[in-house]
Amino acid sequence: SQQGEEDPQALSIQEGENATMNCSYKTSINNLQWYRQNSGRGLVHLILIRSNEREKHSGRLRVTLDTSKKSSSLLITASRAADTASYFCGLRTSYDKVIFGPGTSLSVIP
Amino acid sequence: DVKVTQSSRYLVKRTGEKVFLECVQDMDHENMFWYRQDPGLGLRLIYFSYDVKMKEKGDIPEGYSVSREKKERFSLILESASTNQTSMYLCASIKGGKRSPLHFGNGTRLTVT
Numbered sequence: 001s002q003q004g005e006e007d008p009q010a011l012s013i014q015e016g017e018n019a020t021m022n023c024s025y026k027t028s029i030n031n032l033q034w035y036r037q038n039s040g041r042g043l044v045h046l047i048l049i050r051s052n053e054r055e056k057h058s059g060r061l062r063v064t065l066d067t068s069k070k071s072s073s074l075l076i077t078a079s080r081a082a083d084t085a086s087y088f089c090g091l092r093t094s095y096d097k098v099i100f101g102p103g104t105s106l107s108v109i110p
Numbered sequence: 111d112v113k114v115t116q117s118s119r120y121l122v123k124r125t126g127e128k129v130f131l132e133c134v135q136d137m138d139h140e141n142m143f144w145y146r147q148d149p150g151l152g153l154r155l156i157y158f159s160y161d162v163k164m165k166e167k168g169d170i171p172e173g174y175s176v177s178r179e180k181k182e183r184f185s186l187i188l189e190s191a192s193t194n195q196t197s198m199y200l201c202a203s204i205k206g207g208k209r210s211p212l213h214f215g216n217g218t219r220l221t222v223t
Contacts, residue, residue: 033211033212040198041217043153043212044214048211050209088153090212095166096160097155097166098204099155100153102151103152103153
């Protein structure tokens with residue numbers, strides 16, 4: 001059973017706006033990883049946050065992690081049309097497997 | 111850069127056929143994974159392997175088996191393909207340890223008719 005859940009399922013914003021996606025989970029994790037997928041291709045890793053970290057930045061990406069609430073958020077600032085993709089959170093569990101939720105589909109309108 | 115290569119981008123098979131999906135990675139990663147991706151369901155873990163000849167069931171192993179005879183190669187086998195196995199199949203690998211991300215192949219879109 002999937003133990004990660006992203007919301008919203010779909011998000012549509014104008015170019016230049018910020019996009020926020022959330023991930024909630026039930027299991028204990030070693031780290032949480034965000035991925036992007038374009039056009040049904042393989043997923044591309046964006047950013048990894050360890051369970052003892054609370055916030056991490058990479059370029060226009062900001063990830064937060066609240067292990068007490070078992071939730072994470074991905075913020076993309078100043079979005080571009082090229083950010084249009086599906087976004088997934090991957091949970092690396094204590095058994096070294098990585099499990100995913102259904103993802104968030106982001107559309108950035110030029 | 112790590113390269114994860116899946117042998118076929120598109121595959122069409124008939125019901126009842128035995129199907130092999132091959133995945134090779136070139137960075138000596140310990141762990142390898144097979145997922146299937148379906149609309150609205152995201153990625154679901156079928157099997158994973160943390161070492162040669164080792165395998166662990168994921169969330170949906172029924173109807174599938176795997177083989178890992180060499181560290182770089184992880185094969186997914188559909189013993190008798192069925193139409194409900196029509197899907198996108200994604201292979202991934204990861205270095206052992208807690209700080210590594212997954213590296214994905216480009217996927218194999220399998221259609222079973």
